Structure formats: structure tokens, C-alpha cells
Amino acid sequence: EALETTVKKEIKSFSDVVKQGCDEKITGKQVKAAVKLAMMDDDRKRTVMVFGLEEASNEVVREKIDDVLSVSCPTEKPAVSDCVRVGSVRAGARRPIKIVFRSIEGAAAVLRSAKKLRETRFSRVFISPDRMREERAERNGIVSKMKENIRSQPQLYHYISNGQVCSREKVQPSPLNVSRSSQPQSITPQ
Numbered sequence: 001e002a003l004e005t006t007v008k009k010e011i012k013s014f015s016d017v018v019k020q021g022c023d024e025k026i027t028g029k030q031v032k033a034a035v036k037l038a039m040m041d042d043d044r045k046r047t048v049m050v051f052g053l054e055e056a057s058n059e060v061v062r063e064k065i066d067d068v069l070s071v072s073c074p075t076e077k078p079a080v081s082d083c084v085r086v087g088s089v090r091a092g093a094r095r096p097i098k099i100v101f102r103s104i105e106g107a108a109a110v111l112r113s114a115k116k117l118r119e120t121r122f123s124r125v126f127i128s129p130d131r132m133r134e135e136r137a138e139r140n141g142i143v144s145k146m147k148e149n150i151r152s153q154p155q156l157y158h159y160i161s162n163g164q165v166c167s168r169e170k171v172q173p174s175p176l177n178v179s180r181s182s183q184p185q186s187i188t189p190q
């Protein structure tokens with residue numbers, strides 16, 4: 001009974017603070033929408049998308065993901081909560097795989113280590129954050145701009161950093177007696 005009284009008292013005081021601190025009237029629908037949005041954001045931060053893995057009719061997706069994660073995170077593989085192919089099956093197409101990790105830190109660790117796949121048998125596999133439709137459209141525009149820069153300026157190295165297309169001189173293999181750090185590396189947003 002004491003616990004029930006304390007909970008009621010705390011809810012009432014929280015309600016009073018919300019009422020006093022807000023000039024606008026907040027409806028229950030608005031609160032539910034805000035909570036739902038916050039939960040979706042948290043779920044999205046625990047989720048990554050894997051593109052480019054071959055697909056077979058009798059595949060076990062979890063085994064393929066375990067294989068990729070053992071290469072990208074060899075020392076400490078994050079705990080996977082769920083993984084599933086998304087999209088409709090089309091002949092010759094590879095559907096992406098959605099991986100949900102048990103923690104945000106696990107997803108972040110996989111994203112940080114995704115570049116390790118470049119020099120392995122998974123060189124054509126790409127891992128990216130799970131993005132909302134608007135974020136995907138924005139990212140596609142940036143990638144299109146980078147691809148156009150690659151076509152128009154093949155002598156430069158182009159990449160995306162902080163949502164911008166950047167370019168720099170390509171680093172040429174150096175002789176044994178010259179260090180790579182002496183090569184010019186200017187970074188210019190496009």
C-alpha cells in the first residue's frame with residue numbers, strides 16, 4: 001500500500017511539473033506519438049542493414065550474419081537479437097538483411113568495423129545504419145553526387161564525410177624510402 005501511495009504521489013507531482021512548465025496543452029495523443037518516436041529512434045540505433053550478401057532459397061540468414069560479423073568484429077562479436085532479409089524476392093537480386101542488436105553499442109561497433117570487410121571475401125558487402133525514408137533519399141542524393149564527381153574527376157579520390165562529398169588527391173604508392181605521410185592530402189568538400 002505504501003508503494004502504491006508513493007507511485008500515485010510521484011505521478012501527480014510529475015503531472016504538476018508538466019502542466020506548469022508548458023503553456024500549450026499537450027494531448028495524450030501527442031505524448032503517445034512522442035514516446036513512439038523515441039522508441040523507434042532507439043530501435044533504429046540498434047539496427048544495421050547489410051547489403052550485397054548472396055541469397056539462396058534454403059539459406060540460414062543467421063549463419064551468414066555470424067560469418068560476416070566474425071570477420072568484421074573478430075575480437076568481440078556483438079550480440080544479435082534478430083536478423084531477417086527484407087523486401088520482395090526478385091530473380092538475380094540480393095535483398096538486404098536487417099540486423100537488430102541487443103544494444104546500441106553493438107550496432108555502433110559493427111558500423112565502426114565495417115571497413116574491415118573491404119580486404120576480405122566480403123569486399124562487396126556493405127553495412128550501413130538503418131535509415132528512415134527521408135534519410136535514405138538524402139543519402140542517395142549525396143551518393144549520386146559523389147558518383148558524378150568520380151566520373152568527372154577520376155584523378156581525385158572522392159568520399160563522403162559528415163554528409164558531404166569530399167575529394168583529395170589520390171595517394172600514389174611510395175618507394176620504400178619515402179613515407180606515406182609526405183604525400184599531399186588536401187580535403188575539400190564538394
